[in-house]
Amino acid sequence: MSVGVQAAPMGHDGSLARLVLMHDKDGKVLALLPATTLLNLANVWKLTGRQLQPVKGADAERFFGQDAVQSQSGFRKLATLPLLPLLVDERCLQYPTLQVNEPYSKTTWEVAASLLSDASHGKLATDADEIALQAPQGDDETVITSAVKKFTKLRIQQRLEDTLGLPSMSPTTQKILMLRSDPEADVHALVEVVRVDPSLSAQVMSWAASPYYAAPGDVNSIDDAVIRVLGFELVVNMALGTAMGQMLTVPTNGPRGGTPYWLQSVYCAALSEQLCKKIPQEQRPKPGLAYLSGLLHNFGYLLLAHLFPPQFALLARYIEANPHFSLEAIEQQVINVTREQIGGWLLSSWTLPEEVCDSIRYQNHLEYDGEHGPYVKLLYVANRLLRQQGLSDGPVEQISDEVLADLGLSAEVAAETVQELLNDDAAIRELTALLEGGQS
Numbered sequence: 001m002s003v004g005v006q007a008a009p010m011g012h013d014g015s016l017a018r019l020v021l022m023h024d025k026d027g028k029v030l031a032l033l034p035a036t037t038l039l040n041l042a043n044v045w046k047l048t049g050r051q052l053q054p055v056k057g058a059d060a061e062r063f064f065g066q067d068a069v070q071s072q073s074g075f076r077k078l079a080t081l082p083l084l085p086l087l088v089d090e091r092c093l094q095y096p097t098l099q100v101n102e103p104y105s106k107t108t109w110e111v112a113a114s115l116l117s118d119a120s121h122g123k124l125a126t127d128a129d130e131i132a133l134q135a136p137q138g139d140d141e142t143v144i145t146s147a148v149k150k151f152t153k154l155r156i157q158q159r160l161e162d163t164l165g166l167p168s169m170s171p172t173t174q175k176i177l178m179l180r181s182d183p184e185a186d187v188h189a190l191v192e193v194v195r196v197d198p199s200l201s202a203q204v205m206s207w208a209a210s211p212y213y214a215a216p217g218d219v220n221s222i223d224d225a226v227i228r229v230l231g232f233e234l235v236v237n238m239a240l241g242t243a244m245g246q247m248l249t250v251p252t253n254g255p256r257g258g259t260p261y262w263l264q265s266v267y268c269a270a271l272s273e274q275l276c277k278k279i280p281q282e283q284r285p286k287p288g289l290a291y292l293s294g295l296l297h298n299f300g301y302l303l304l305a306h307l308f309p310p311q312f313a314l315l316a317r318y319i320e321a322n323p324h325f326s327l328e329a330i331e332q333q334v335i336n337v338t339r340e341q342i343g344g345w346l347l348s349s350w351t352l353p354e355e356v357c358d359s360i361r362y363q364n365h366l367e368y369d370g371e372h373g374p375y376v377k378l379l380y381v382a383n384r385l386l387r388q389q390g391l392s393d394g395p396v397e398q399i400s401d402e403v404l405a406d407l408g409l410s411a412e413v414a415a416e417t418v419q420e421l422l423n424d425d426a427a428i429r430e431l432t433a434l435l436e437g438g439q440s
Contacts, residue, residue, distance in 0.1 A: 003255040005103040005323045007395035015095045019102045022052040033089040037125035047122045054321035064105035075109040089124040140345045147337040172197040173243040187232040212427035233288035241295030251305035255319045269294035271382040280408040285374045293359040300343025
């Protein structure tokens with residue numbers, strides 16, 4: 001399961017609305033708001049004087065999946081249940097009839113305005129344009145600095161990365177990073193780095209022996225694992241990706257029902273690499289960098305949890321209440337900075353390849369026109385294909401044929417590649433478990 005549903009259609013006439021079920025110790029409350037907007041929990045708390053929270057996606061699906069509320073008269077029953085108040089965003093009141101949707105259960109109703117007359121009215125929602133207008137202006141470092149000053153007690157020093165409280169890179173990670181940046185580095189230099197680090201040696205041996213790579217015969221040595229099975233690019237990229245991810249703890253208070261961090265990372269890495277290999281040779285990006293981009297694409301999520309613990313818990317509730325809404329916009333609303341901004345900026349300051357930093361920073365921006373456009377579009381496509389399978393968080397969106405064509409791919413090839421990965425699901429999950437185990 002993932003946190004995300006079909007994105008609301010844009011450019012509608014305004015009569016499309018969304019129903020959200022919330023609760024606290026005093027009971028349940030319904031909120032009705034325009035379909036494309038964000039439910040602003042701060043507004044709800046101010047209007048009601050209660051610290052209402054959205055219910056879990058699975059609980060909403062069960063509640064609205066009841067036969068008693070699925071029919072056309074179901075909304076009337078919901079709105080008149082004892083102790084189940086209805087809150088209505090004021091923008092919904094201008095229409096004589098609303099087409100109401102509950103996204104988790106996919107239940108729909110046609111609701112007459114007369115049913116809303118006794119409800120509490122107010123401004124519940126915020127739209128994407130309002131969020132964009134309120135967002136801090138400037139380059140990424142300026143925006144990150146502003147958020148850190150606003151939401152934490154960290155003292156901003158001359159170098160922002162010095163004040164984030166991050167663990168230092170291990171000597172092995174620094175050596176791997178140097179190899180990644182050295183065009184003259186070869187597999188033998190890598191073997192020497194791996195061999196002297198017991199933890200990395202154990203990880204490399206376990207990766208080489210995993211069913212996903214299906215090495216013929218036994219893997220008996222580090223040389224065998226690196227040279228015969230995995231290769232220079234894969235070992236460097238997996239070692240870097242896991243080292244970066246393991247510097248920070250995966251949060252336990254994220255969105256309920258969300259895709260596990262490492263499973264999402266491994267699937268995105270594998271899909272990015274496999275899609276890359278199917279791009280025509282003359283326009284193909286480097287598969288190794290595509291893999292590393294996918295493995296680190298959500299690194300900023302860990303940084304948000306590390307830097308902004310109280311706001312991160314609130315962010316998780318906002319994501320649950322707005323599964324159709326852009327994660328970037330929700331993060332701008334709650335924290336004033338996005339995972340892509342902070343992740344891309346920090347990886348750049350650590351001198352990871354520009355292709356990787358740009359693809360992570362701009363992975364949701366098809367208007368990006370820099371030199372690393374193929375990497376950006378590849379990550380964009382991979383992430384949205386995985387959302388459609390419940391293997392990545394965020395709103396489910398269609399991928400245009402034009403974006404695929406720019407990469408030299410087709411919808412059929414993309415679908416076949418996803419299916420090939422799904423057929424390897426057990427092996428991918430075993431590889432994910434190995435990566436997670438490397439954190440201990």
